[in-house]
Amino acid sequence: MxxxxxxxxxxxxxxxxxxxxxxxxxxxxxxxxxxxxxxxxxxxxxxxxxxxxxxxxxxxxxxxxxxxxxxxxxxxxxxxxEQGPVSGTxxxxxxxxxxxxxxxxxxxxxxxxxxxxxxxxxxxxxxxxxxxxxxxxxxxxxxxxxxxxxxxxxxxxxxxxxxxxxxxxxxxxxxxxxxxxxxxxxxxQLTTVIDHPEVAGLLALMLLHHARRAGRTAQDGSLIPLAEQDRAKWDTRLIAQGVDILQNALAKDQLGEFQAQAAIAALHADAPKAEETDWVQIVEWYDELANLTDSPIVRLNRAVALAEADGPRAGLKALAQLDPELPRYTAVAAYLHERDGDERTAAELYVEAAGKASNLAEREYLTRQAARLNRKGPPHP
Known part of the structure; x- marks a missing residue:
């Protein structure tokens, strides 16, 4: 057994x-x-x-x-x-x-x-x-x-x-x-005992994130950004399963935050290449998610998506409306300033963000970005 x-x-x-x-x-x-x-x-x-x-x-x-x-x-x-049949409750x-x-x-x-x-x-x-x-x-x-x-x-x-x-x-x-x-x-297991679209939404979200697991880290344990991941390593079976569960949940027209998060994850998983990601639709889903949760973290992520959809200036404008003390705010600011061509400011912000990182892998990644810009190397998405 x-x-x-x-x-x-x-x-x-x-x-x-x-x-x-x-x-x-x-x-x-x-x-x-x-x-x-x-x-x-x-x-x-x-x-x-x-x-x-x-x-x-x-x-x-x-x-x-x-x-x-x-x-x-x-x-x-x-x-x-005595041992025998037990309650079916x-x-x-x-x-x-x-x-x-x-x-x-x-x-x-x-x-x-x-x-x-x-x-x-x-x-x-x-x-x-x-x-x-x-x-x-x-x-x-x-x-x-x-x-x-x-x-x-x-x-x-x-x-x-x-x-x-x-x-x-x-x-x-x-x-x-x-x-x-x-x-x-x-x-x-929970989906078998309660029929609720948010339960299904959470399961879909988990499957869609888990499907990308093999592509997230290099052999040395370093982080690989979503845009650079080898999508051939993603689990297409889990992606298909997650999308199917999500579609059935959304069909019930009772949108919740986990369904909205899963929809964003599905759009990332659906893109054959990073440059083919439907960022406009992702921004729309972040708008839905922000209305559902009023979460500053959601708005931070939306600023990144907005920069991809409408350009870095739009992302920086959205970022300026948020609290700089938010987790990963500085890392996002560094990325958007780099996208906008201000590499000196970006390098300084990457160093600052590395000092605030919550784990070693993230700290090492941000430190490498600062070193790359200080060497004036090629852009790193």
């Missing part, structure tokens, strides 16, 4: 335990113990009914833990069920809502979602976020306590769930867990 199958059963098993009377924190611990046992046992002795096996194992773990805690003796009255959506509860910080919501819904171990999550396992364990423990008194059948907020999944996706890859792929898996 693949580990992916075991993890995919996590929400259903956890939901069954909660409905049988287990509190969320204790049920989640029991399910994790059962998952670890399944990974150890199933390769040699695969069960006929994987879900039933996990429910039985998790319930036993829960009962054992409960009996060891005298304050919860009343739970000993529960009769341990799907509690996946409620688990998503619970793990993305407004009481939680974004980082706690992400960690709890990966563990309770994604089925990842605390160690795997800690490795993915490059923090000590003990630190991640404390974060998850606090998150479970925070939502411990929330009723399992309370309505949740789809928008909050989607933002948590998008946070997971943007973490990309580190350790032995590919968080981008995990976010796609969880969002696919």
């Amino acid at each position: 693949e580990e992916a199958l075991i993890r995919s059963l996590t929400p259903a098993v956890l939901g069954i335990l909660v409905r049988r009377g287990a509190d969320f924190a204790a049920a989640e611990d029991a399910v994790q113990d059962a998952l670890i046992e399944a990974i150890r046992v199933w390769p040699e002795d695969p069960p006929r009914d994987p879900k039933g096996w996990l429910v039985t194992a998790a319930w036993r773990k829960f009962i054992d833990a409960t009996r060891a805690e005298t304050a919860r003796k009343r739970r000993e009255e529960h009769t341990e069920p 799907d509690d996946t959506l409620q688990l998503y809502f619970l793990c993305a509860h407004p009481k939680l910080t974004p980082s706690s919501a992400v960690a709890l979602t990966l563990r309770a819904v994604g089925g990842l171990t605390t160690r795997q999550i800690a490795q993915a976020y490059l923090v000590p396992e003990a630190t991640m364990a404390q974060r998850i423990s606090r998150a479970k306590k925070t939502v411990g008194d929330v009723r399992f059948d309370q309505p949740g907020d789809v928008a909050t769930v989607l933002r948590v999944l998008y946070l997971v996706f943007n973490e990309g890859y580190s350790g032995d867990v590919d968080l981008a792929a995990e976010a796609i898996r969880l969002t696919r």
Whole structure:
């Protein structure tokens, strides 16, 4: 049995335990113990009914833990069920809502979602976020306590769930867990339990971005700008899938920010060459996105698109209306000044932007642009 199958059963098993009377924190611990046992046992002795096996194992773990805690003796009255058919009730959506509860910080919501819904171990999550396992364990423990008194059948907020999944996706890859792929898996799972155009829009956005993954970095790990990426390395299957999902979502005429972002990504993916990109239409989609979100980051990205559509002066004019303290503002200013022919100002801004970069790859890229201009080399899109 693949580990992916075991993890995919996590929400259903956890939901069954909660409905049988287990509190969320204790049920989640029991399910994790059962998952670890399944990974150890199933390769040699695969069960006929994987879900039933996990429910039985998790319930036993829960009962054992409960009996060891005298304050919860009343739970000993529960009769341990025989392994067999389990409830067909799907509690996946409620688990998503619970793990993305407004009481939680974004980082706690992400960690709890990966563990309770994604089925990842605390160690795997800690490795993915490059923090000590003990630190991640404390974060998850606090998150479970925070939502411990929330009723399992309370309505949740789809928008909050989607933002948590998008946070997971943007973490990309580190350790032995590919968080981008995990976010796609969880969002696919969410589309099976809720029919909402923004859920589909987020999935489309993830697929379209993920399709370009192989072209984003060189062999030495350095960043490759979108305009210079080898488009033959893009995954055309994922692009086609993302576009199809997006078109179906847009047909419902309930536009949301993830659908608009996906539309922009689709226009980039649709261009055979960078110079064939439909920048006019991308600007129009940024206008839609700005109306939906009123986000200064969206307006920053729109300034770049406007420069491509109407020239660098138009982009600089739009940029001048924004707060210079915005993330990547200085890098955008450097690029637009270079496009406008002011290479000296651009070189100075690239140096300044490198000092503000949030990661090493971005810092090295911006430093190279400054060095290139100082050498008066050829333009670099």
